[in-house]
Amino acid sequence: MDWIDTNSLISICTFAIGLTQFLFWRYIAKQKSYETEKGKNLATKEDIGEITKEIESVKNTFTIETEKLKAKLTLFTNVQYGIISEERNAIIEFVKSLYNLESSIFKTPTKITDNKAIEREMENMDNAHYALKCAQALFNLYIEDDELKIEAINLIKYTVNQIYILQKAYGEIMIKNIEIELRRKEVYENTTAKRDIMKKVFQERQEIYTNAREKTTNLYSSYIKDRAIFENKCRTRIYKLLEPEH
Numbered sequence: 001m002d003w004i005d006t007n008s009l010i011s012i013c014t015f016a017i018g019l020t021q022f023l024f025w026r027y028i029a030k031q032k033s034y035e036t037e038k039g040k041n042l043a044t045k046e047d048i049g050e051i052t053k054e055i056e057s058v059k060n061t062f063t064i065e066t067e068k069l070k071a072k073l074t075l076f077t078n079v080q081y082g083i084i085s086e087e088r089n090a091i092i093e094f095v096k097s098l099y100n101l102e103s104s105i106f107k108t109p110t111k112i113t114d115n116k117a118i119e120r121e122m123e124n125m126d127n128a129h130y131a132l133k134c135a136q137a138l139f140n141l142y143i144e145d146d147e148l149k150i151e152a153i154n155l156i157k158y159t160v161n162q163i164y165i166l167q168k169a170y171g172e173i174m175i176k177n178i179e180i181e182l183r184r185k186e187v188y189e190n191t192t193a194k195r196d197i198m199k200k201v202f203q204e205r206q207e208i209y210t211n212a213r214e215k216t217t218n219l220y221s222s223y224i225k226d227r228a229i230f231e232n233k234c235r236t237r238i239y240k241l242l243e244p245e246h
Contacts, residue, residue, distance in 0.1 A: 084241050087142040090135070091234045097135040098155060098227070101128040105162050105216065112209050115174045122170055125163050132156065145237065151230045158223040162216045169212030176205040 104124045111117050136156065140149055180201050188194035 083142070086138075088238055088241055090138040090142040091238060094132075094135040094139040094152065095231060095234060097128070097132040098159070101125070101132050101159050104128040105159065105166060106220070112173055112205065113177060113180075115177050118170045118174055122167055125167065129159065129163060132159070143237075145233075148230075148233055148237070151226065151233070155223065155227055155230060158219055158226070162219055162223075165212050165215045165219075169208050172208045173205055176201055176208065180205070 104121070104127075107121065107124075133156075136152060139152060143149060180198065183194070183198055183201065186194070188197075
């Protein structure tokens with residue numbers, strides 16, 4: 001009885017020890033598995049963190065480079081639009097100056113008997129011609145169309161010829177005006193003779209002016225046709241500048 005109880009006790013103890021060891025190692029195994037999984041999770045989180053940092057770094061770099069590119073494109077676009085605007089303004093300013101000179105050429109002096117009035121008209125023509133030459137300088141700077149440039153030069157030649165004709169005539173008229181003033185002061189025994197001489201000078205003065213106007217009018221008939229063609233080409237070019245590709 002005592003031996004059986006002892007064996008039973010040993011068996012029970014052995015079983016208890018074995019069970020304890022089993023539970024202990026099972027616990028240890030679970031703990032290792034947990035720690036391993038925890039380590040994996042921690043490692044995964046760290047990896048994700050590093051990857052996120054890399055992504056953010058690349059993203060920031062990309063954003064910075066994109067902003068730089070956008071700034072360059074904006075600058076380029078502004079410069080391009082600025083040039084287009086200047087080209088458009090150059091065309092408009094040239095045509096305006098052309099009309100202004102044309103107006104001064106065909107404006108009849110207040111009095112062809114008044115040398116000061118004639119001098120003012122001559123000065124106005126000179127100023128208008130100078131303004132047109134300045135406008136032409138900008139026109140040539142911005143316009144790349146050689147054909148359009150040549151047509152602009154031809155129109156200027158017309159106006160220069162007209163100015164030459166008129167100013168030459170005005171100079172002769174001014175001389176006649178001086179002659180008339182001098183003859184008025186002269187004393188003649190025969191008033192009829194004085195009247196005839198004065199009438200002749202008046203007629204000569206009027207003929208000078210009439211002939212000059214006829215010449216400029218003849219030039220104007222050709223000039224106005226060429227100007228209309230030039231204006232149409234300028235209008236087409238301005239509209240082309242406004243197209244999207246520009």
